[in-house]
Amino acid sequence: xxxxxxxxxxxxxxxxxxxxxxxxxxxxxxxxxxxxxxxxxxxxxxxxxxxxxxxxxxxxxxxxxxxxxxxxxxxxxxxxxxxxxxxxxxxxxxxxxxxxxxxxxxxxxxxxxxxxxxxxxxxxxxxxxxxxxxxxxxxxxxxxxxxxxxxxxxxxxxxxxxxxxxxxxxxxxxxxxxxxxxxxxxxx
Amino acid sequence: xxxxxxxxxxxxxxxxxxxxxxxxxxxxxxxxxxxxxxxxxxxxxxxxxxxxxxxxxxxxxxxxxxxxxxxxxxxxxxxxxxxxxxxxxxxxxxxxxxxxxxxxxxxxxxxxxxxxxxxxxxxxxxxxxxxxxxxxxxxxxxxxxxxxxxxxxxxxxxxxxxxxxxxxxxxxxxxxxxxxxxxxxxxxxxxxxxxxxxxxxxxxxxxxxxxxxxxxxxxxxxxxxxxxxxxxxxxxxxxxxxxxxxxxxxxxxxxxxxxxxxxxxxxxxxxxxxxxxxxxxxxxxxxxxxxxxxxxxxxxxxxxxxxxxxxxxxxxxxxxxxxxxxxxxxxxxxxxxxxxxxxxxxxxxxxxxxxxxxxxxxxxxxxxxxxxxxxxxxxxxxxxxxxxxxxxxxxxxxxxxxxxxxxxxxx
Numbered sequence: 001x002x003x004x005x006x007x008x009x010x011x012x013x014x015x016x017x018x019x020x021x022x023x024x025x026x027x028x029x030x031x032x033x034x035x036x037x038x039x040x041x042x043x044x045x046x047x048x049x050x051x052x053x054x055x056x057x058x059x060x061x062x063x064x065x066x067x068x069x070x071x072x073x074x075x076x077x078x079x080x081x082x083x084x085x086x087x088x089x090x091x092x093x094x095x096x097x098x099x100x101x102x103x104x105x106x107x108x109x110x111x112x113x114x115x116x117x118x119x120x121x122x123x124x125x126x127x128x129x130x131x132x133x134x135x136x137x138x139x140x141x142x143x144x145x146x147x148x149x150x151x152x153x154x155x156x157x158x159x160x161x162x163x164x165x166x167x168x169x170x171x172x173x174x175x176x177x178x179x180x181x182x183x184x185x186x187x188x
Numbered sequence: 189x190x191x192x193x194x195x196x197x198x199x200x201x202x203x204x205x206x207x208x209x210x211x212x213x214x215x216x217x218x219x220x221x222x223x224x225x226x227x228x229x230x231x232x233x234x235x236x237x238x239x240x241x242x243x244x245x246x247x248x249x250x251x252x253x254x255x256x257x258x259x260x261x262x263x264x265x266x267x268x269x270x271x272x273x274x275x276x277x278x279x280x281x282x283x284x285x286x287x288x289x290x291x292x293x294x295x296x297x298x299x300x301x302x303x304x305x306x307x308x309x310x311x312x313x314x315x316x317x318x319x320x321x322x323x324x325x326x327x328x329x330x331x332x333x334x335x336x337x338x339x340x341x342x343x344x345x346x347x348x349x350x351x352x353x354x355x356x357x358x359x360x361x362x363x364x365x366x367x368x369x370x371x372x373x374x375x376x377x378x379x380x381x382x383x384x385x386x387x388x389x390x391x392x393x394x395x396x397x398x399x400x401x402x403x404x405x406x407x408x409x410x411x412x413x414x415x416x417x418x419x420x421x422x423x424x425x426x427x428x429x430x431x432x433x434x435x436x437x438x439x440x441x442x443x444x445x446x447x448x449x450x451x452x453x454x455x456x457x458x459x460x461x462x463x464x465x466x467x468x469x470x471x472x473x474x475x476x477x478x479x480x481x482x483x484x485x486x487x488x489x490x491x492x493x494x495x496x497x498x499x500x501x502x503x504x505x506x507x508x509x510x511x512x513x514x515x516x517x518x519x520x521x522x523x524x525x526x527x528x529x530x531x532x533x534x535x536x537x538x539x540x541x542x543x544x545x546x547x548x549x550x551x552x553x554x555x556x557x558x559x560x561x562x563x564x565x566x567x568x569x570x571x572x573x574x575x576x577x578x579x580x581x582x583x584x585x586x587x588x589x590x591x592x593x594x595x596x597x598x599x
Contacts (some may be wrong), residue, residue, distance in 0.1 A: 052257035
């Protein structure tokens with residue numbers, strides 16, 4: 001039996017440190033995660049008005065005078081009900097609302113958009129740990145480029161498959177931006 | 189805070205939006221050529237937070253989504269002032285030319301004393317009207333009410349903008365590609381350019397030409413002490429009305445300026461903008477010129493006979509004005525201002541005893557009312573009721589002519 005709070009968080013499994021802000025903290029954790037990745041890849045990350053764009057952040061790699069900037073939108077989703085098995089090629093992510101997926105599949109030529117799904121531990125206290133050497137965050141962000149896919153008709157909460165190989169790292173982000181600069185597509 | 193409406197992303201031109209933002213102090217911090225511009229507000233951090241993406245490629249499938257997002261952000265409370273004052277009025281797809289009237293004001297920046305502010309608005313309006321009249325009939329020194337209705341129709345197409353920060357500034361947005369009917373609406377049959385219609389842009393150009401000519405004449409006067417430059421430029425639109433309007437703008441200020449910026453979407457041969465500057469000392473010169481032009485106007489001298497139907501004095505001890513209703517068919521009402529106060533007694537007596545009067549003076553028309561100035565009460569006649577009987581003819585007096593025959597009907 002699962003109990004769900006109003007925003008769909010599985011309340012039986014989670015162990016919040018502060019219950020009222022748990023969901024907001026999940027978002028904050030993910031922003032910190034992707035922000036660190038972006039910084040490692042030499043990119044700036046700015047928050048974007050979700051109501052306007054259907055996106056949460058934008059990565060911008062500012063280049064030298066000869067080359068122009070390149071940017072990429074990302075829709076951030078975070079879940080505690082998921083821990084993908086790396087030995088499986090895919091895992092599934094369910095969108096709460098159809099239009100979230102629609103925004104990601106719509107064709108784009110000016111600025112591309114990707115989905116970043118974070119699998120987070122249900123026990124908030126375990127989310128991060130750090131020492132003199134390093135910081136670790138649980139668990140992992142995965143990216144997916146969904147442009148050109150179809151949102152299945154009549155489904156309010158559509159599901160997509162995400163490759164477990166698509167771990168969101170600085171190399172992955174740099175590679176994506178390089179492809180965008182060359183005018184290539186991102187599907188993969 | 190008032191509701192702001194977001195214009196449809198379909199009507200907004202991305203280059204224009206970029207231009208407007210840059211004029212408001214935003215700067216281009218990045219982007220991709222032909223794809224999007226990235227602009228940051230003045231004083232922002234170099235980390236691109238708060239930067240705005242303006243899409244440029246209207247063939248992109250997500251163009252309207254991006255443009256709508258940009259407009260939504262700009263019309264949000266965070267940018268209310270910027271949006272209301274600098275962006276929204278100038279964003280529409282209609283091309284607009286922009287006049288700015290600026291007057292130095294002793295009041296703190298962005299403020300002007302109330303009466304001066306009212307005066308500046310009036311003078312700005314008068315400048316536009318005078319120029320519009322010179323468009324219709326170039327080469328006239330004194331327009332009075334001629335072409336007043338056309339000038340009004342032009343003015344109907346013009347928008348007054350919010351004043352900008354800085355010394356007090358009035359902005360007039362005149363459309364670049366809307367046409368103004370040359371005649372009143374009933375006679376507009378064909379809707380053809382040059383026949384029934386004229387582009388507002390051409391009227392604006394005539395206004396600029398007249399202002400420029402006046403400035404040149406002022407410079408000529410500064411250099412030579414001669415007012416002849418004004419007379420020489422009547423053909424270019426220097427008129428009593430124009431110099432009076434400009435005097436209103438330059439009066440009581442050290443400096444004043446009028447500028448025009450042509451809509452970049454509809455370029456003009458002479459360059460994208462022009463600036464005309466005035467000094468406080470110009471006001472006296474313009475007043476002199478105005479008096480000259482008014483004095484040179486040939487008077488329409490008239491003698492009328494009628495009944496005094498109205499007596500009025502604005503202030504106790506001041507000059508009296510009376511109204512005559514003429515004997516002709518149809519009877520007309522004329523106001524009379526006497527050159528000598530003594531004649532007023534005669535008017536009072538005629539009013540009291542229902543006597544007809546004969547009055548002679550210089551005719552002019554203000555609005556819908558006819559006036560006789562410098563008038564002389566020639567004669568108090570006999571009983572009005574007797575004179576008004578149908579058997580009586582309007583008397584033939586030398587100098588009198590059919591009251592309303594010779595005056596060109598106003599368009």
